[in-house]
Amino acid sequence: MKSLLPARRPGRLVALVTAVTLLAAPLAVVPASLAAPSASAATATSVTVKKIGTKTAPYSKKATIKPNVTAKGKVSVKSKTLTVAQRGKYVAKNKKSVALKAGTYTVTTKVTYKTYRLTSAKKKVWSATKSKKLTQKLVVKQGKRPSRTAPVSKYNCPSWAPVKGNQSGIYHVPGGRYYKVTTPEVCFTTAAAARKAGYRASKNG
Known part of the structure; x- marks a missing residue:
């Protein structure tokens, strides 16, 4: 008498055993160097030139602006300067700070800097001088007139x-x-x- 149950195929049995074995196997351990960024990566060297925000000048006086620059990591900033123009004429060139009365200006911030790397003897090896610039429109508002x-x-x-x-x-x-x-x-x-x-x-x- 023939069995009414379907015949088991050897291929399906092998696949089932393999799947159970994989599920039961312990998870692979990820090396610590791959699991998290290194300390050097967390303190990457960078120099960023940011826009100067809108300023308000006291009534009939001027507001002073300065470069908005951030630096981190193995870097030394050499200079931060401003060049300011209004209606096609220069108000200031390559200044550390500029006093401006109310109005709209074109402001270029320039930063020069050097980066370095450490040798095995902990000595600094410096790069050539680098620079970055950012040009923006800056509005200086008129402050409220005092009494x-x-x-x-x-x-x-x-x-x-x-x-x-x-x-x-x-x-x-x-x-x-x-x-x-x-x-x-x-x-x-x-x-x-x-x-x-x-x-x-x-x-x-």
């Missing part, structure tokens, strides 16, 4: 802050009787600003 400022001369305040405050704690407004002859110690934009600062109005104008 008070210093006089521009012995008897005069700036036109935008015409109210004179003297050493007696009295303020004088334009057109007042003693306005022209008053020597101001501080100038205010408005009479209200002078009162807020503790000054009182002149009784004689």
Whole structure:
């Protein structure tokens, strides 16, 4: 009498035994040198020139900008300079820092540097001088106008802050009787600003 069960094929049995053997085998150990980056790779040498962010200049004054450069690893930065132009004319060339009033500028940051490697005797072998540049548009914004400022001369305040405050704690407004002859110690934009600062109005104008 013939069996009703399908005949087992030798090839399928071999494949099944092989699969079970592979699953039971221990995982291969990955060498430590391949499992994680080396310490030297983690401290790779690099020099990066970054953009200078938008600046705000104090009212009627200037904002100072400096190169934005980062360096790490086996490197020595020799110089970091700025060249600034506005409307096709140079404002500064190869300066370590530049003071700029409100406006839009073209700024080029340049860095020169050398890299080195260590010999077996721990001596540094230097490369030739290298350089990197980055050119950008930089906006310097105008700061908010203050409510008070210093006089521009012995008897005069700036036109935008015409109210004179003297050493007696009295303020004088334009057109007042003693306005022209008053020597101001501080100038205010408005009479209200002078009162807020503790000054009182002149009784004689």
